[in-house]
Structures are given as C-alpha cells and as structure tokens.
Amino acid sequence: MATDETAGRLGRLCVQAGDDLRARADRYGVHDALARLTAAARDGSVHNEQLAADLDQLEDAFARHGIDGLTNGGRTYEPWSRGGGHPVVALWACPAARPCDRLEPGDDRPHCELLGEPFITRRIIL
Numbered sequence: 152m153a154t155d156e157t158a159g160r161l162g163r164l165c166v167q168a169g170d171d172l173r174a175r176a177d178r179y180g181v182h183d184a185l186a187r188l189t190a191a192a193r194d195g196s197v198h199n200e201q202l203a204a205d206l207d208q209l210e211d212a213f214a215r216h217g218i219d220g221l222t223n224g225g226r227t228y229e230p231w232s233r234g235g236g237h238p239v240v241a242l243w244a245c246p247a248a249r250p251c252d253r254l255e256p257g258d259d260r261p262h263c264e265l266l267g268e269p270f271i272t273r274r275i276i277l
Contacts, residue, residue, distance in 0.1 A: 157199060160206045160222040161192060167221065179212040217242075217256030244273035 164172075176185040184205040191202055206222045213221040243255040246268045254273065255261045261270045 157202050157206065161188070161202070163220075163224060164188065164206070164209070164222050165192070175213065175216070175218075176209065179216055181209050181212040184208040184212075215256075215258055238277045240275045240277065242273050242275065243270035246271045 173182075173185065176182050187201065188205050188209070191205075210222050213219075243257070243261050245251045245253050246263055247266055255270065262268070263270060
C-alpha cells in the first residue's frame with residue numbers, strides 16, 4: 152500500500168500518462184521504472200520503497216530534460232535568504248554568431264546541422 156505522498160505522486164503521474172510519457176521514458180532511459188510503476192498501479196506488486204525510488208528516478212530523468220514536476224508537482228521560486236544568489240538555468244544554445252532562438256535542455260549536447268558545429272552552453276539568470 153502506498154503512503155499518502157506516494158499515492159499523490161502516482162496520481163500526478165497518472166494524469167500525464169499516455170504514449171508521449173512512455174516514449175519519453177524510453178528516450179530518457181527510465182522505461183523500467185515506468186513499467187514497474189504501471190505494474191504497481193495495476194496490481195500492487197511493488198513495495199512502497201521501490202515505488203518511491205522509481206518515482207524519484209522518473210522525476211530526475213524528466214527534470215534533466217527540462218520537464219519539472221512530473222510527479223512532485225511544480226516547484227516555486229524562493230529567494231536564498233543569505234545573499235544575492237539567483238537561480239540559473241543552463242541550456243544548449245545555437246552556436247552561430249547571429250544565433251537562432253533554439254534552446255535545448257538535457258545532458259546530451261545537440262549539434263547544429265546547418266553550421267556543422269555543436270551547441271554552446273547558455274546560462275539564463277532568473
């Protein structure tokens with residue numbers, strides 16, 4: 152049986168379930184975690200610790216690719232109380248001298264086929 156927190160996370164995942172979720176889970180390398188979560192939802196075959204670990208694995212993989220709050224809900228901005236720090240988002244950006252507006256999240260560096268060059272890192276201060 153799932154805890155209230157785990158049940159809530161499964162509910163948020165259920166709302167977003169579909170072919171796109173499965174395709175992204177495959178692409179992001181967390182197909183097995185999604186399969187175990189699906190089995191647990193269907194027949195209760197996974198223990199609570201495994202449910203939480205699989206939800207965390209899914210959440211982390213999607214967050215690395217720019218999709219935040221898949222199972223935990225959206226996060227809110229809260230300023231750091233001790234100084235002038237600002238949250239920063241790192242993205243891959245067009246490498247051209249006059250860049251297009253394409254920005255890509257994720258660990259894998261995209262490649263610009265037009266220029267034949269890899270994307271560069273762009274940091275956006277929020």
